Amino acid sequence: MNDYHSHPMETEIVPYKQEDEEQDVNDFLKQMEELPKKITQLAAIASTGYANPLRVYITLKRIETALEGAISEAQPLAIDEADNYGNGEHTAFGAKFNVKNAAGRWDFKGVSRWNELKSDLTNLEDGLKFAYGARQKIGATSVDETTGEVEELPTYTPGKTTISIKLS
Numbered sequence: 597m598n599d600y601h602s603h604p605m606e607t608e609i610v611p612y613k614q615e616d617e618e619q620d621v622n623d624f625l626k627q628m629e630e631l632p633k634k635i636t637q638l639a640a641i642a643s644t645g646y647a648n649p650l651r652v653y654i655t656l657k658r659i660e661t662a663l664e665g666a667i668s669e670a671q672p673l674a675i676d677e678a679d680n681y682g683n684g685e686h687t688a689f690g691a692k693f694n695v696k697n698a699a700g701r702w703d704f705k706g707v708s709r710w711n712e713l714k715s716d717l718t719n720l721e722d723g724l725k726f727a728y729g730a731r732q733k734i735g736a737t738s739v740d741e742t743t744g745e746v747e748e749l750p751t752y753t754p755g756k757t758t759i760s761i762k763l764s
Contacts, residue, residue, distance in 0.1 A: 629690075635659060657761045724750050 635656070642652035678686075678695045685694045704710040727738035728749045738747040 653759070654761055654763070658763055661763060721750075728752060 638652060638656065641647045642649040675695060678693055681688075681695075683695075685692055687693075704714075724747075727736075727747060730736040731738070731749060738749065739745065740747050
């Protein structure tokens with residue numbers, strides 16, 4: 597069977613590679629394009645009571661794990677292919693895409709002044725967390741020793757309940 601690829605500079609569909617013993621990849625891809633709809637339906641099943649919500653959630657986590665691996669494997673190949681389209685935004689396969697460089701990252705760890713200030717900030721945050729906890733438990737007020745003013749305390753927003761899954 598044929599695996600076809602349409603190049604933006606060509607009007608006809610050209611074979612990407614040919615292997616007679618493979619499944620028709622285009623038919624397979626068409627089936628996979630329906631997958632997001634089925635996944636959405638799976639999530640809806642949990643709310644109807646027709647399936648155990650924990651089972652649905654675990655199934656979705658399995659899908660997520662498989663997708664993450666597949667995306668990681670396919671992404672470098674897709675980037676190489678997208679480079680053939682040239683700069684700018686393009687449309688193909690029902691999606692818009694644009695190859696671009698991600699933002700760079702700064703590393704200040706080798707800068708001693710930054711490390712000192714970072715340490716000071718960490719100590720300040722730890723002290724304020726402690727003061728917040730003391731106020732919550734015993735109503736204690738924290739006072740700045742140099743100015744005598746009541747210290748401002750941070751706000752705390754509790755995290756939401758979540759579930760951790762280890763797939764086997």
